Amino acid sequence: xGKTRLEAFSDGVIAIIITIMVLELKxxxxxTWDALAPLWPVFLSYVLSFVYVGIYWNNHHHMxxxxxxVTGSILWANLxxxxxxxxxxxxxxxxxxxxxxxxxxxxxxxxxxxxxIAYWVLQQRIMATQGPDSALAKAIxxxxxxxxxxxxxxxxxxxxxxxxGLAMAMYVGAALIWLVPDRRIERSLASxxxx
Amino acid sequence: xGKTRLEAFSDGVIAIIITIMVLELKxxxxxTWDALAPLWPVFLSYVLSFVYVGIYWNNHHHMxxxxxxVTGSILWANLxxxxxxxxxxxxxxxxxxxxxxxxxxxxxxxxxxxxxIAYWVLQQRIMATQGPDSALAKAIxxxxxxxxxxxxxxxxxxxxxxxxGLAMAMYVGAALIWLVPDRRIERSLASxxxx
Amino acid sequence: xGKTRLEAFSDGVIAIIITIMVLELKxxxxxTWDALAPLWPVFLSYVLSFVYVGIYWNNHHHMxxxxxxVTGSILWANLxxxxxxxxxxxxxxxxxxxxxxxxxxxxxxxxxxxxxIAYWVLQQRIMATQGPDSALAKAIxxxxxxxxxxxxxxxxxxxxxxxxGLAMAMYVGAALIWLVPDRRIERSLASxxxx
Amino acid sequence: xGKTRLEAFSDGVIAIIITIMVLELKxxxxxTWDALAPLWPVFLSYVLSFVYVGIYWNNHHHMxxxxxxVTGSILWANLxxxxxxxxxxxxxxxxxxxxxxxxxxxxxxxxxxxxxIAYWVLQQRIMATQGPDSALAKAIxxxxxxxxxxxxxxxxxxxxxxxxGLAMAMYVGAALIWLVPDRRIERSLASxxxx
Numbered sequence: 158x159g160k161t162r163l164e165a166f167s168d169g170v171i172a173i174i175i176t177i178m179v180l181e182l183k184x185x186x187x188x189t190w191d192a193l194a195p196l197w198p199v200f201l202s203y204v205l206s207f208v209y210v211g212i213y214w215n216n217h218h219h220m221x222x223x224x225x226x227v228t229g230s231i232l233w234a235n236l237x238x239x240x241x242x243x244x245x246x247x248x249x250x251x252x253x254x255x256x257x258x259x260x261x262x263x264x265x266x267x268x269x270x271x272x273x274i275a276y277w278v279l280q281q282r283i284m285a286t287q288g289p290d291s292a293l294a295k296a297i298x299x300x301x302x303x304x305x306x307x308x309x310x311x312x313x314x315x316x317x318x319x320x321x322g323l324a325m326a327m328y329v330g331a332a333l334i335w336l337v338p339d340r341r342i343e344r345s346l347a348s349x350x351x352x
Numbered sequence: 353x354g355k356t357r358l359e360a361f362s363d364g365v366i367a368i369i370i371t372i373m374v375l376e377l378k379x380x381x382x383x384t385w386d387a388l389a390p391l392w393p394v395f396l397s398y399v400l401s402f403v404y405v406g407i408y409w410n411n412h413h414h415m416x417x418x419x420x421x422v423t424g425s426i427l428w429a430n431l432x433x434x435x436x437x438x439x440x441x442x443x444x445x446x447x448x449x450x451x452x453x454x455x456x457x458x459x460x461x462x463x464x465x466x467x468x469i470a471y472w473v474l475q476q477r478i479m480a481t482q483g484p485d486s487a488l489a490k491a492i493x494x495x496x497x498x499x500x501x502x503x504x505x506x507x508x509x510x511x512x513x514x515x516x517g518l519a520m521a522m523y524v525g526a527a528l529i530w531l532v533p534d535r536r537i538e539r540s541l542a543s544x545x546x547x
Numbered sequence: 548x549g550k551t552r553l554e555a556f557s558d559g560v561i562a563i564i565i566t567i568m569v570l571e572l573k574x575x576x577x578x579t580w581d582a583l584a585p586l587w588p589v590f591l592s593y594v595l596s597f598v599y600v601g602i603y604w605n606n607h608h609h610m611x612x613x614x615x616x617v618t619g620s621i622l623w624a625n626l627x628x629x630x631x632x633x634x635x636x637x638x639x640x641x642x643x644x645x646x647x648x649x650x651x652x653x654x655x656x657x658x659x660x661x662x663x664i665a666y667w668v669l670q671q672r673i674m675a676t677q678g679p680d681s682a683l684a685k686a687i688x689x690x691x692x693x694x695x696x697x698x699x700x701x702x703x704x705x706x707x708x709x710x711x712g713l714a715m716a717m718y719v720g721a722a723l724i725w726l727v728p729d730r731r732i733e734r735s736l737a738s739x740x741x742x
Numbered sequence: 743x744g745k746t747r748l749e750a751f752s753d754g755v756i757a758i759i760i761t762i763m764v765l766e767l768k769x770x771x772x773x774t775w776d777a778l779a780p781l782w783p784v785f786l787s788y789v790l791s792f793v794y795v796g797i798y799w800n801n802h803h804h805m806x807x808x809x810x811x812v813t814g815s816i817l818w819a820n821l822x823x824x825x826x827x828x829x830x831x832x833x834x835x836x837x838x839x840x841x842x843x844x845x846x847x848x849x850x851x852x853x854x855x856x857x858x859i860a861y862w863v864l865q866q867r868i869m870a871t872q873g874p875d876s877a878l879a880k881a882i883x884x885x886x887x888x889x890x891x892x893x894x895x896x897x898x899x900x901x902x903x904x905x906x907g908l909a910m911a912m913y914v915g916a917a918l919i920w921l922v923p924d925r926r927i928e929r930s931l932a933s934x935x936x937x
Contacts (some may be wrong), residue, residue: 549803549807550828552749552753552803555749555750555753556753556756556757556799558937559753559754559757559758560757560760560761562757563761563762564761566787567764567765569885570765610920616863619800622800622803623796623800623921626792626796626799626800629760630789630792633760633761633764633792634767636764637764637767637769640769640869641769641770641773641778642773644769644771645772645773646773648773648774648783650774650775650778651773652780
């Protein structure tokens with residue numbers, strides 16, 4: 158019933174989040190490469206966050222597609238997810254401007270972790286309105302990506318204080334496992350099992 | 353007829369309002385917790401305003417769902433509501449950056465109060481196009497939340513000059529009575545009356 | 548065919564225009580009324596521009612509702628209108644921050660004038676795809692508002708250099724003639740002619 | 743299936759990109775023409791980028807209209823295009839504020855080039871889901887605009903270091919060949935061939 162409007166609102170918020178992040182790329186004074194060079198860390202942070210918000214939009218899209226109805230608790234679980242995603246631009250900007258200092262990469266991981274938890278909560282609320290044999294429950298399956306990524310974020314938070322580069326490796330790795338198309342992996346797993 | 357576009361436009365404006373608030377969380381110079389610490393009041397203000405704008409979006413969603421047609425006066429009552437909501441980021445930022453000083457919590461209450469009045473006006477305009485026995489009129493019922501919250505905002509404005517903490521308690525309280533799902537309360541009331 | 552997407556895109560742009568204007572209301576340092584007071588001109592400019600963008604959204608809504616098809620020239624006439632509207636936040640901010648100095652009220656008038664011309668061009672492009680007896684042509688009728696407002700904007704631009712207050716009176720007046728509901732006027736005119 | 747939401751999300755992002763560019767037009771201190779004058783390069787850059795983003799929106803609109811289904815690779819090719827478009831405001835602001843200095847016009851060309859490549863990739867992904875005789879493949883035809891514009895962007899990047907004015911001529915020229923309506927050219931070509 159109200160699913161269209163929930164999607165439209167989420168799309169709006171996610172579209173704005175993904176776009177205002179670019180405002181952290183503040184135009185430098187001076188028109189030379191030298192003036193541009195200090196922006197590299199901000200740019201790289203932007204690329205990673207763009208990919209993350211893109212992944213969330215993509216998954217959100219598929220998850221809501223499988224939802225049948227929108228209850229009050231789904232509405233609020235959705236807003237809760239949007240809240241944490243709305244902090245991504247801030248965490249990205251802080252990390253980029255401070256050249257991946259330990260505290261900033263840790264905070265970035267916290268925002269990723271909280272977003273992942275909020276996504277999981279939303280997923281649970283949607284599945285609660287459906288039976289355990291629903292299409293969504295089947296599509297999610299064992300949800301190894303959903304279980305592995307929080308561990309990577311947690312590792313990243315801890316590793317930040319050892320070496321921020323290790324933390325970033327965790328965050329990039331978690332993004333990559335979401336980017337690799339699901340179906341091929343599942344099919345290859347299926348064909349292995351089939352033989 | 354034009355309801356879809358009214359919803360889409362309102363969704364757009366509310367999505368932008370809820371997201372640009374986060375721009376008040378300006379990335380601090382320096383990548384340590386010490387640099388981050390002064391942002392706590394801004395963050396807490398952001399959380400409260402996020403919840404308020406979320407409540408408005410949620411209620412707006414339900415109210416327009418019950419509307420049959422969109423008249424000129426509904427269009428303008430809706431824009432009037434969006435106008436006051438558009439001031440939420442400003443009031444939030446001013447309050448957060450000045451650590452809940454009395455004038456800032458009072459202004460925050462004024463914006464909440466004016467938004468509540470604008471919402472009530474919109475509700476009246478929509479009901480005016482329907483009969484007194486309409487589904488919307490029944491759904492709203494005695495509207496105790498709609499009547500209680502302006503009183504809480506007014507109290508908050510007054511209490512700001514006594515102690516801003518008391519004002520904030522009023523605003524948090526008013527948000528909580530909207531967050532608690534309606535139906536349970538109404539059902540429990542219904543079952544009490546039924547016995 | 549593509550009308551829905553044209554409306555959605557226009558809604559998006561107008562929603563963002565109306566909302567980013569509020570970013571010109573920069574949160575003052577200091578939490579007292581004294582710190583807030585210098586913002587009055589910015590606030591009043593914001594109110595006027597909010598009403599103007601609201602009027603454009605409202606009229607745009609009705610005009611596109613009457614459009615049957617979307618041609619390339621309609622798409623570009625629409626983008627042309629959005630271009631001038633996108634300058635409203637800039638003109639508003641400049642005028643508000645400089646307390647309605649002559650050049651700023653003149654520029655505000657120029658942006659309003661160009662927006663009105665762009666709206667008229669879009670209207671012509673839409674009517675060109677329809678016959679002279681189309682519903683849109685009839686709805687627009689003699690279009691006295693569309694003819695009077697550019698004159699008021701032009702007067703405002705000229706009067707800016709005499710006294711900015713007179714210019715603002717022109718702009719407020721032009722907004723008011725759009726705010727007053729059409730149909731009543733037309734009916735009252737009709738009833739006068741009928742007698 | 744999910745095409746509507748892909749369009750809506752893209753519309754949202756493009757609408758925000760086109761609108762936040764205007765934030766680079768920072769309101770000058772002082773309310774005179776003299777205070778406004780230094781903004782001319784920023785304004786001209788804004789006009790060009792507005793036209794470019796408008797062209798992309800327009801073409802994106804037509805291309806997705808011809809798409810039948812949305813696959814994972816189309817989703818990501820679309821996000822990839824939005825990523826490069828999201829850098830247009832930054833490149834525009836840097837170029838405008840530094841009065842078309844060589845490095846800035848070169849970077850502007852790089853962003854245009856990457857956007858063109860991303861658009862081409864998206865086009866390929868959509869066509870890959872359809873046969874070689876699809877309506878889209880026919881509509882694109884020999885795609886001389888799509889082949890000529892990257893060459894113009896490349897020339898512009900090179901010419902930046904000779905004279906930025908020449909680079910700008912390339913970028914303005916590439917925009918113009920997209921603005922001129924296709925059909926007339928194709929018809930005139932067709933009629934020439936026909937004789």
